Amino acid sequence: MKEITKKIQEIAARLFAEDKIDIFLAWAQQGEHEFHTNSYVARSAEDVKNIVFNEYSIYNVSNSLLKFRDSQERIGIAVKGCDSRGIVRLLEDLQIKRDRLYIVGIPCPGLKDPLAAARNYGGFSRKEEEGLAWKCLDCIQPNPVIYDELVGTEQTPRQQGDRFAKVKELEQMSADERYKFWEDTISSCIRCYACRQVCVACDCRTCIFDEMKPQWVGRENSTSDNMMYHLVKHAHMAGRCIECGECERVCPVNIPLMLLNKKLIQDVGLLYGGPEAGMQYVEGSKPPLSVYRENDPDDFL
Amino acid sequence: MPDKDHKCTCSEKPLVPNIVEVIDIIDRTPDVKSFFVKNPDGNGVPFQVAPGQCGMVSHLPIGEAMISCTWQENQEYLEFAIKRVGLLTDELHQIEIGQKIGVRGPYGNGFPVNDCKGKDMVFIAGGIGLAPLRSFIKYCFKNRQDYGKITIIYGSRSKADLCFKEELFELWPQEPNTEVFVTIDNAEAEWDGHVGFVPSYLEEINPAPAGAIAVVCGPPIMIKFVLQSLEKMGYNDDQVITTLEMRMKCGIGKCGRCNIGSEFICLDGPVYYLKQLRDLPPEW
Amino acid sequence: MKVLSKDKLSTALNKLSDSAEVFVPMQKGKQSGYFTWKSFEEGQDELMLEALNVYQSPKNAVFPQTERIYGIASQGVEVNIDKTYEDTSANIIFGARGCDVKGIMAMDLAFLTKGYEDSLYKARRSANTIIANACYEPGPNCFCNAMEVNCVEPAGADVILHDVGDGYGWEVKSDKGEAVTALLADILEEKEVKLPAIKPFIQNVDYSGVAEKLKDMFDHPLWDKLAEPCVNCGMCTYVCPSCYCFDIQVKMWGEQGYRFRTWDSCMFEEYSREAGGGNPRGASKERFRQRFLHKLQFFKERYGTPLCTGCGRCMIVCPTDINIVRIIDAVKEAEINA
Numbered sequence: 001m002k003e004i005t006k007k008i009q010e011i012a013a014r015l016f017a018e019d020k021i022d023i024f025l026a027w028a029q030q031g032e033h034e035f036h037t038n039s040y041v042a043r044s045a046e047d048v049k050n051i052v053f054n055e056y057s058i059y060n061v062s063n064s065l066l067k068f069r070d071s072q073e074r075i076g077i078a079v080k081g082c083d084s085r086g087i088v089r090l091l092e093d094l095q096i097k098r099d100r101l102y103i104v105g106i107p108c109p110g111l112k113d114p115l116a117a118a119r120n121y122g123g124f125s126r127k128e129e130e131g132l133a134w135k136c137l138d139c140i141q142p143n144p145v146i147y148d149e150l151v152g153t154e155q156t157p158r159q160q161g162d163r164f165a166k167v168k169e170l171e172q173m174s175a176d177e178r179y180k181f182w183e184d185t186i187s188s189c190i191r192c193y194a195c196r197q198v199c200v201a202c203d204c205r206t207c208i209f210d211e212m213k214p215q216w217v218g219r220e221n222s223t224s225d226n227m228m229y230h231l232v233k234h235a236h237m238a239g240r241c242i243e244c245g246e247c248e249r250v251c252p253v254n255i256p257l258m259l260l261n262k263k264l265i266q267d268v269g270l271l272y273g274g275p276e277a278g279m280q281y282v283e284g285s286k287p288p289l290s291v292y293r294e295n296d297p298d299d300f301l
Numbered sequence: 302m303p304d305k306d307h308k309c310t311c312s313e314k315p316l317v318p319n320i321v322e323v324i325d326i327i328d329r330t331p332d333v334k335s336f337f338v339k340n341p342d343g344n345g346v347p348f349q350v351a352p353g354q355c356g357m358v359s360h361l362p363i364g365e366a367m368i369s370c371t372w373q374e375n376q377e378y379l380e381f382a383i384k385r386v387g388l389l390t391d392e393l394h395q396i397e398i399g400q401k402i403g404v405r406g407p408y409g410n411g412f413p414v415n416d417c418k419g420k421d422m423v424f425i426a427g428g429i430g431l432a433p434l435r436s437f438i439k440y441c442f443k444n445r446q447d448y449g450k451i452t453i454i455y456g457s458r459s460k461a462d463l464c465f466k467e468e469l470f471e472l473w474p475q476e477p478n479t480e481v482f483v484t485i486d487n488a489e490a491e492w493d494g495h496v497g498f499v500p501s502y503l504e505e506i507n508p509a510p511a512g513a514i515a516v517v518c519g520p521p522i523m524i525k526f527v528l529q530s531l532e533k534m535g536y537n538d539d540q541v542i543t544t545l546e547m548r549m550k551c552g553i554g555k556c557g558r559c560n561i562g563s564e565f566i567c568l569d570g571p572v573y574y575l576k577q578l579r580d581l582p583p584e585w
Numbered sequence: 586m587k588v589l590s591k592d593k594l595s596t597a598l599n600k601l602s603d604s605a606e607v608f609v610p611m612q613k614g615k616q617s618g619y620f621t622w623k624s625f626e627e628g629q630d631e632l633m634l635e636a637l638n639v640y641q642s643p644k645n646a647v648f649p650q651t652e653r654i655y656g657i658a659s660q661g662v663e664v665n666i667d668k669t670y671e672d673t674s675a676n677i678i679f680g681a682r683g684c685d686v687k688g689i690m691a692m693d694l695a696f697l698t699k700g701y702e703d704s705l706y707k708a709r710r711s712a713n714t715i716i717a718n719a720c721y722e723p724g725p726n727c728f729c730n731a732m733e734v735n736c737v738e739p740a741g742a743d744v745i746l747h748d749v750g751d752g753y754g755w756e757v758k759s760d761k762g763e764a765v766t767a768l769l770a771d772i773l774e775e776k777e778v779k780l781p782a783i784k785p786f787i788q789n790v791d792y793s794g795v796a797e798k799l800k801d802m803f804d805h806p807l808w809d810k811l812a813e814p815c816v817n818c819g820m821c822t823y824v825c826p827s828c829y830c831f832d833i834q835v836k837m838w839g840e841q842g843y844r845f846r847t848w849d850s851c852m853f854e855e856y857s858r859e860a861g862g863g864n865p866r867g868a869s870k871e872r873f874r875q876r877f878l879h880k881l882q883f884f885k886e887r888y889g890t891p892l893c894t895g896c897g898r899c900m901i902v903c904p905t906d907i908n909i910v911r912i913i914d915a916v917k918e919a920e921i922n923a
Binding site: 030031036037038039040041059063067114115118119121122123124125126184188190191192193194196197198210212215218219220221222246250252253254 | 612614615616617631633636637638639640641650651724725726813814816817818819820822823824832834836845847848849850853854855858869897898900901902904905906908911
Binding site for chain 3: 315551559568
């Protein structure tokens with residue numbers, strides 16, 4: 001990983017020197033421990049030395065692009081497989097232009113969750129196991145799908161067995177059992193909206209949950225309002241979720257959010273086929289459920 | 302800064318409103334209505350207000366909003382002049398006489414009516430911003446001997462958008478030692494008055510700063526330029542008073558959102574001398 | 586000193602639960618927070634009194650995330666308040682660390698002083714007893730000592746527990762403390778105990794002069810840099826033991842409904858958005874700055890103590906590793922060009 005860090009730094013330095021970019025998005029270690037690694041914006045050749053790619057560079061930096069969608073900077077960005085799918089989503093949604101980006105792809109060996117490490121270090125509650133983050137164990141796309149330059153060697157997907165096994169387990173339950181399952185998990189939601197804020201596919205300018213005229217979803221912390229939040233948010237992710245797993249990773253109350261997303265990925269795949277969200281970028285292409293036609297056979301939407 | 306150890310002036314359950322009945326509604330402009338309310342038994346009002354204080358008005362099934370409450374000489378009813386800007390105010394504009402609504406208050410510090418005694422008063426307002434100043438203006442006329450010359454400068458986008466026309470054109474100009482200047486942003490037919498923005502009209506009228514207090518209320522952009530004009534005209538920061546608007550929910554300094562620095566505008570404000578505002582973070 | 590033997594802990598919690606809701610630190614499935622002892626399921630849940638702390642603070646016990654204020658009946662022009670809510674049933678927070686006790690002390694200042702008393706909070710708090718758990722071994726993220734907290738003798742506790750190995754030394758600090766002690770008269774034993782020595786703090790945080798210095802730093806460029814990674818979720822504010830901002834909203838089903846309040850977060854754009862659409866803190870950086878200034882400057886100016894209690898939770902949960910200690914350090918180090 002030190003090698004990769006060095007290469008990214010070299011590329012970023014070169015891009016700054018050649019005046020090809022104004023900022024470079026990657027990761028940096030912010031505190032004394034390695035798990036204090038998070039998203040970072042290098043703004044000059046001077047900043048480049050701070051960039052790292054280490055085993056905690058798990059944050060999906062494609063999300064950081066949203067902060068720059070209205071400005072003009074030319075952006076260099078280092079991405080893993082999942083992050084690169086986020087970039088495709090943003091390109092498809094016309095949130096950012098391809099020619100503003102110089103993408104440095106990193107085939108990802110699978111990383112650790114800095115939040116788990118921070119929790120263990122902090123000494124609250126029980127210690128957790130600190131292997132590869134579970135989201136990395138489920139990874140189907142470690143290699144970047146879009147890049148201008150690649151550093152490191154191709155990785156093989158780590159996902160093994162039936163990718164939708166847990167979804168099928170839930171599908172086997174009776175409706176009542178399934179409801180109970182979601183009631184139990186979703187009632188503990190504290191509505192901090194971190195799952196939305198770290199989601200690169202959540203690129204709406206005004207989120208439906210922040211809309212007050214009219215207010216679509218109540219803000220009460222109750223099972224019904226919480227469910228409404230999660231159902232609406234995740235239904236909106238159908239055909240959009242790039243499976244980066246950030247929502248579930250950051251959730252402070254451990255709601256299995258990717259189960260909802262996986263169910264939708266499975267169903268959208270069965271209904272529409274075609275490549276999954278963010279897997280390939282063809283200019284002008286749209287994911288399923290993003291296109292409106294007046295002659296749509298259904299009468300709703 | 303004002304003393305922050307406020308006295309609680311409302312009920313033991315400060316977040317629970319009093320139910321009142323709407324006894325009259327007057328259209329002030331196409332998007333401003335005055336609502337007059339009384340206790341449902343027809344006797345009096347749930348609370349009395351000083352000039353510049355506010356009340357939290359609720360259409361109970363919809364929501365609540367902090368609205369300036371008009372000071373009345375006889376406190377037989379409460380008047381709220383409400384502009385249609387959002388979900389709640391849209392709904393309020395639909396209600397009819399007889400509707401029961403909720404009010405709680407009074408909130409806020411109100412205007413420093415005593416500090417201003419003996420001064421020439423210059424009231425500068427734009428649009429619905431005249432509503433809070435109107436309380437102070439009415440108070441001055443009721444206690445006419447306490448105040449010097451009164452100058453009222455008011456502007457709105459168009460003739461139709463001028464609030465409180467009867468007072469502006471008929472009642473106030475007749476008061477002794479009083480001048481009323483009205484302007485609209487753009488020329489229109491059947492308007493032979495002044496055309497132009499409030500700040501430049503203010504500089505044209507140029508009321509003398511010596512012994513005067515200017516009280517300003519209006520849209521943020523107007524306030525910004527009026528403050529610049531007043532400075533140019535020689536007004537010191539302790540001669541200028543304005544009222545602030547922030548989003549409010551509780552009205553009692555608890556819920557957090559209306560703060561500017563360590564001030565809660567609902568409780569410590571909304572009325573400030575410019576001198577006080579200069580000490581606060583520039584979020585106003 | 587009176588001692589609560591650890592093998593009598595569940596007996597004591599059962600006893601206290603006869604007359605009150607008792608909130609204890611617990612690992613409940615995947616949840617780590619304060620839950621009622623009545624909800625404790627043997628074999629599944631784990632009591633976390635021995636742990637440094639749990640992820641959700643006990644503020645829920647006195648300031649629930651959502652609580653009703655009053656009921657509404659609305660029929661045409663007739664609108665009535667048919668019920669007002671105030672929860673005066675006894676509740677006990679058992680085993681709160683000093684930082685979390687300080688969180689409640691800060692909420693007492695916000696809700697009960699400076700004019701108005703918040704009747705909902707007052708009702709719950711009047712019926713609330715705090716049994717604190719003295720901290721002799723600060724954790725790696727702890728800095729309560731820098732935030733005016735005495736973690737061994739936290740101010741505001743009604744009883745303080747001192748872990749002496751096989752039991753808890755039971756130190757009564759108030760009348761409310763006497764009342765719960767009386768309930769446990771048959772369970773507490775009188776014993777000679779030796780209190781442990783307090784271990785030093787692992788990190789060294791210096792808050793002195795920060796509130797004063799921040800007065801001149803509102804427009805300082807450091808906020809751009811510090812706020813850059815923040816994604817404006819509300820996690821830090823919701824796990825915080827002292828963040829108390831709330832929203833008031835209504836829920837109606839046809840003609841019946843209620844008004845309620847619910848935690849809100851200064852991190853959300855909607856929080857300070859005005860009806861007309863304007864927003865004094867529309868930008869991410871402005872909201873970020875508001876949170877840290879409220880914690881470190883504004884609350885101190887208004888109430889005389891910082892709103893941060895040094896518990897370290899926000900730095901553990903933040904998805905982008907925003908760290909209040911690093912912010913305090915950055916403020917200390919910053920140069921001000923007057």
